[in-house]
Amino acid sequence: FALMNLTGTANVGAILPLLAKENPPVPLISPFTGADLLREPPINHVFNVRASYGDEVEKLVQHLTTLGVPRISVLWMNNGFGKDGLAGARKSMEKRGLKLHSDAPIQADSSDVQQAVQSLSAGEPDAIIMITAGAPTVTFIKAYRKVSRAARFYTTSVMGSQSTIQALGPDGVGVVVTSVVPFPWSQSLPVAREYRDVLKKAGMQESVSFIGLETFINARVLVEGLRRAGKDLTRPRFIQAMESLQHLDVGGFEVDFGKGVRQGSRFVDLTIIGTGGKFTR
Template identity: 30%
Template sequence: MRQYKQLATRAILAGAVALGGEAALAAQVVVGQVAPLSGLEAAQGRAYAAGMQLYFNQLNKGGGVNGHTFALVKRDDNGRPEDTVGHTRALLAEDKPMVLAGYFGSRNIAEVLAAGLLEKEHIALVGYRTTELRAQNPQLFNVRATLRDELQKLTEHLATIGITRLGLYYEDGPGAKALLEAVDEAAGKARATIAHKAAYPAGTARAKQAVDLFIKNPPQAILLVASGAAAAAFIEQYRSAGGAAQLFAHSGADIEQLAKRLSEEQMQGVAIAQVTPNPYKISTRIGKEFNDILARSPAPDVPVSYSMIEGFITAKVIAEAVRRQGARPTREGMQNALDAMESYDAGGYLVGFRPNQHNGSRFVELSIVSGAGRIRQ
């Protein structure tokens, strides 16, 4: 009998140690974001963060993923590339994130890569927005369609309505050459021509020179591959100067930011490529999930937007990569899990990565602003 009790006691102790070991393995997954939380692109940066936080809060209420909860640590770079690098370096040293997410800006990301921070720290950056085409990088994972996909969608749509004489307004950043080549390629496939191209200085919203060019040489339509602030400045000045060409913007222009700054008359007929499902509708599973969680949560400090649902999708992808690692998620494990995520269904929105293929989606649709200032697909 005594021997039986001793064996039983040992079994209980062993179980307690095992449970304690599992509890010890459960930890907080820190997600680091360095983004424009103030400045020209603050609306998008803050909305992206709000979308990630919305999903992480929901997970944490249910105990997290494999017992791991999530914490989003944010730092404001005000859109300045040098601050993006400095804050990223400090965040990596002080907050020890397992993954980075929600970065903005072509030059900002280019300088983070040039500084070697991602490679040195073996850390992935999941979800980002730029106004250029980026070469594949082992540490960069995007959850949206590429700019090339957006350009093809825009030029194909224009071709179907007989518009073939186009203008291009774009950011004169480090990826401008690749962008111009992609625009020419997309236009060629649609049997269109880019009659005039006008750049604005990277990191600014100085549009006057481009406006003057397109007023003097009017195309049928103008493609805007610009930040939200730069696109808004162009539309405002172009319409005020009497410009009548149809305007088609890539997703980075942010339809909510445009609608907030511009009048209904200035916005009428503007079309914007969108790379996520509509956040205002529940016609998709992810749209319903997003809105259901919103309804159960405290009101966010920013309006609902496409940037917000993109952040929500990014958080889902990160959580899935953590889930696939089991009890011991790591920085290296995040990258391996993402590389193996060939077809993840985030709710009717598919995200897929493979080694050397880190553009996660091909989803693109057009939003058009009606005469009443409302968004319609």
Template identity: 25%
Template sequence: GVNGRKIRMITEDHGYNPQKSVTAAKKLVEKDQVFCLYNVIGTSPVEAIRPILEESGIPLIAPATNSSTMSDMSRQGAKYIFHTDAGYDLQTKILINYILSKNPDAKIGFAYQDDDYGENALQGAAEAEEMNGITVQKESFQRGATDFVGQTSNFMKGGCTDVIIGGIVREPVTIMKTAQAMNYKPNFYGLGPTTDKRVGLLAGDAGENFITAYWAFHPESNNPGPKLYQELCDKNNVPDKMRGLYHYYGFATALVLVEGIKRAGKNLNRERLINALENLKNWDSGVFPPITFSRNDHAGVESVMLLQLQGGKQVEISDWLD
């Protein structure tokens, strides 16, 4: 426990659906009377519960989305949201700048999800376009899509040498396999959620050299946080197939929640938790780059490192980039 208290986690499945997210949040707040919300998954599901956070005053720690809208302090309920991840806009901009540093003549394509996730990533693409005087070819897809022949064909027709994929797991796997079947061989890149090791397992050789932007030290790296993660997985007999990005994400973000509760002290209440988190200064979790929150800044992390699939394994190929 923390300061003599045990943490009890109550979970609700919103199915990545904003309407169900509202229902689940109301149940947790009104019926279960939870102390805080933690790790709510998905940009749109989190955006949908902002009015509940504003009305209840219940903090949301580490929403499970890389969208920088989570730390936009002008939005409803912003006081109660503490974000841990570099935004999709920053990730997209960093990837575009990285591509151009390797090949100034690159023709870049971007496959994005037609929702809040994609909207935030498009902001980064627009900033990079203006900064570099280029035009990125953009192809949208609906959440849950399984056929990417149209988008991949359009990238090939457009002469894209480099393609960024703003998806999760299925999308990069399908796009890269579709391109392989077409004998189309651009360099592929992905935003944070595509970093899961299942991408390498499912894509096979079609995914070789796939580069992703990642907001933390890799779970299999030798840094203190990942080492602790590996030790806890071994101690608790966690199957190998579960040890990927999303399992690790729960561990990494829980460190932030626990640190906030520790610093709030024994006389715990929500205002004390908010105050404790807002006073984190260059805190080294061993997992993220140093985290700083303040009353006017709940962004936490604003840098990423690049990982590349090499022989089916993800390898760090950069330092922290911002």
């Protein structure tokens, strides 16, 4: 009937034609990717909750330029995800009348990590925005730290998994990570408290994470869409119901769809990896 929480730009891109072939098309709710291929132009049966990669990179560039950081470079994974992020970084800089200091690609298997390190470190950047996921994030930071400790690293939300942070170890301290949902440990935000309460009841209170809160929010959005669609559920009725989720308050987190609007949130925040692999604000 519908799909939810599909993960990864390449995976989602591969399945999109299959969803569109169905009559009516299969709704895709809250995929775990910020890629433009789901957003520009909007796809009628695809509802994005999380902010785009462009939104995340814009937040990083806004932060760095506000601080007056002069030399901003980009490391980008050599695939659709990385190219989207690089284009977003250039766009964000250009609208401020600025240019990137430098950029370098890296393969998904990190086979060219030394080349990427040499390319970027030669220009002595003050900050490196990393449009990477998984192994390249870890291998690059560790390799770069051996050459220079001058640059600070800024990464997108896809880096924020606990396994990646554990793999970085002490080299991860000080890395800035974007988040597309609020701080899961917030004491003031209702949806964060509710999420933690659910985990506690399941005996999983140690499993609090950004990806967990995002999944929780996505599930709340899906359930509200199904509720509004009513008992006689069809795909067209479900899509209409999802469109009706305008200014939906999910425990203090707003999701706003509508006619022709398939981007539910543009929320982006910044967090920092502290000692022990714990996030701080």
